Amino acid sequence: MGMKTKIALGAVVGIVVIGAVSANAGDGDGGSTGKDTSASADRQAGGAKDTGAGTGADAKPDAKADTKADTGQETGKKASQAEQFKAFVKENGTAQEKEAVAHVTKVQGADDRNDIFDTADVYTDFTGGIMSEGTGPAKLIASAFADWRQSENGLVTVYDADGELLGNGQF
Secondary structure, three states: OHHHHHHHHHHHHHHHHHHHHHHHHHHHHHHHHHHHHHHHHHHHHHHHHHHHHOOOOOHHHHHHHHHHHHHOOOOOOOOOHHHHHHHHHHHHOOHHHHHHHOOEEEEEOOOOOOOOOEEEEEEEOOOOHHHOOOHHHHHHHHHHHHHHOOOOOEEEEEEOOOOOEEEEEEO
16 A cells, blocks of 8 residues: 555656646746747748838838848748748758758748747658658758757657658757
């Protein structure tokens, strides 16, 4: 009876601790997640809103667009995360990274960050899964992604054309 009581008590304490941690993380970071998402949405949509707001504001976003072009970011207001990532690597990546990132077809989750557990998915046109020739480039893609986006606790996963895992890395 003593051993069963200790196990039950340990389980209850563990559940309470997990509940308290998740409740605190939800309160503190739930609001900041919304703010981060809104801030990134404002950054992306801000230029588009200013461009359409009036003719006097048109000159300023164009200057910002030129600056974005100089830093490798897409100047179009509808640039996907994959296009933004490719533009960054085109400007800042090594030759091997540029070659690997040319196979990227889709990026998801790059803008949703809260520094608790951030995940992003990168899809490529490689085939064959984890034992294929796409495994090496997948590591380069994950490395380039880490240069593009930073997080205190992020995980980027690279998939092939069939949705099979090729590799992953921290960002």
